[in-house]
Amino acid sequence: MHVEEKLTAETFPEQPEKATLEGKNKFIGFWVFLGGETVLFATLFATFLALRDSTAGGASTQELFDIKLVFVATMLLLTSSLTSVYAIYHMKNFQFGKMQFWFGVTVLLGLAFLILEIYEFNHYMHEFEFKLTSSALGSAFYTLVGTHGAHVAFGLLWITTLMIRNAKRGLNLYNAPKYYVASLYWHFIDVVWVFIFTVVYLMGMVG
Amino acid sequence: MVSENSRNPKVDLAFRRKKNAEEMKHQVVSFALMIFLTIVAFITVGYDGIDEWLKVPFIVLLACIQVIFQLYYFMHMNHKGHEGPQFFIWSGIFVTFLTVLAFMTIVWW
Structure with missing residues (x-):
């Protein structure tokens, strides 16, 4: 199959993300990248786990964390993972409008998550004087959770750009791998968050 | 590609859409399970009936x-053709395991 081929629902391949050589390369290359991202987050998690009790006399995780806020944030991100599955489902059915809609919902949920995180950081800094430089815990916490938040922000920009750029083009074999890979990235962000809410927040509340 | 083997692309499309819809159902089930696991984890933390350790x-x-x-x-x-992804992700997980183990045992202050 060729990148510029005009396609209909009938001729659209079963796996549009891997129908061209470019798509195949994007697919495998992106998984290499995700393997690397796993290692990046591994170092940040390991640092956090080693230093999570080093408060230097400042606020501890038990004092800081609010279970309700973390729960709402988790639900937002988890749901956004499902909505991007819906988007890819519609992509495979060659339903461009529906795909764009569900990616749009994903972006809105991601944005809500990000706003909540900014509120949370702001709250810690002003209510508890808990900053990046306060303690080893502070450095480890903001670097780990902040790197994840930066990934969310980048993902939002990425998906939004794809949606705007291709709004009038429709779906083809050139942009299908791009959408597919963006959705993989979004799921990966959720994978990391599962460990953040467990290792940082829930374990931080247990003590 | 299925569409190249089939004689009638319309029938083929109907079949593929049905297959995709079925897969989507599995996705919704796994989402429900994920929500359930998350809620269980949050409840566990505040629940007194389980030992802290x-x-x-x-x-x-x-x-x-x-x-x-x-x-x-x-x-x-779980789809075919994911040998590469499996290799990269599991390698990443292996490095994660080693890194976390090393930091938790070596860093003591």
């Missing part, structure tokens, strides 16, 4: 199960 390994186990769902269903690692 048991809570951490239990919620970490729940997180691992949830991530397996995320990787194999949402990210389609």
Whole structure:
């Protein structure tokens, strides 16, 4: 199959993300990248786990964390993972409008998550004087959770750009791998968050 | 590609859409399970009926199960042609295990 081929629902391949050589390369290359991202987050998690009790006399995780806020944030991100599955489902059915809609919902949920995180950081800094430089815990916490938040922000920009750029083009074999890979990235962000809410927040509340 | 083997692309499309819809159903089921595991983890933390020392390994186990769902269903690692992704992700997980183990045993202050 060729990148510029005009396609209909009938001729659209079963796996549009891997129908061209470019798509195949994007697919495998992106998984290499995700393997690397796993290692990046591994170092940040390991640092956090080693230093999570080093408060230097400042606020501890038990004092800081609010279970309700973390729960709402988790639900937002988890749901956004499902909505991007819906988007890819519609992509495979060659339903461009529906795909764009569900990616749009994903972006809105991601944005809500990000706003909540900014509120949370702001709250810690002003209510508890808990900053990046306060303690080893502070450095480890903001670097780990902040790197994840930066990934969310980048993902939002990425998906939004794809949606705007291709709004009038429709779906083809050139942009299908791009959408597919963006959705993989979004799921990966959720994978990391599962460990953040467990290792940082829930374990931080247990003590 | 299925469309090249079939004589009638319209029938073919109907079949593929049905197959996709079925897969989507599995995705929704795994989403429900993920929500359930998350809620269980949050309840565990505040629940007094479980010994404190048991809570951490239990919620970490729940997180691992949830991530397996995320990787194999949402990210389609259960599909054919994912040998490369499996290799890269499991290598990453192996390095993660080593890194966390090393930091937790070597760093003491």
